[in-house]
Amino acid sequence: KAGVTQTPRYLIKTRGQQVTLSCSPISGHRSVSWYQQTPGQGLQFLFEYFSETQRNKGNFPGRFSGRQFSNSRSEMNVSTLELGDSALYLCASSPGLAGWDEQFFGPGTRLTVL
């Protein structure tokens, strides 16, 4: 069974630009969660989607948005990039809601904002 895939793996952008990250969950998984990982901060929850509906959102500004498609694939968008958005963005999928199931993580997208 293929794991969670994320594209692109690496991204370099400049301040003010926008970026779209993509996540393909494990086949059959209905929940996709996104996290921002930075050194010393651990994983900060961005949002969780389940069956195309946003279930919950973390404490991030409105510049961070996401969506989930009918095939459970998910995208995350960050507009008007800031230097502080540089981080590893992780996607995780689970068969059911993330709080009730093991989450399977992808390799992440390393975003660098210059």
Add this chain to the structure above:
Amino acid sequence: AQSVSQHNHHVILSEAASLELGCNYSYGGTVNLFWYVQYPGQHLQLLLKYFSGDPLVKGIKGFEAEFIKSKFSFNLRKPSVQWSDTAEYFCAVNAPGGFKTIFGAGTRLFVKA
């Protein structure tokens, strides 16, 4: 607001030493608890989880964790670590009912051969 505290950010042990990593959370209701591990160059993966029942749960690779409700703690233990246990360990908490999963800041463990 929910929060998860991992007391040690860096731990260095020699092989065969015992390990205990602390995790405390702040939420008064029923919670689901997880420990994830990230080995160098690998994805985060589940080590063990607690939903209900026996508060002492066993995970992969000889790890176990004990849920102590009165202390809001879910500490991770291993009697004898190996060099291959070098990794970063994350405690995570979720309140059932659709609340978000909160991760701790992580503990980097380095085991000296």
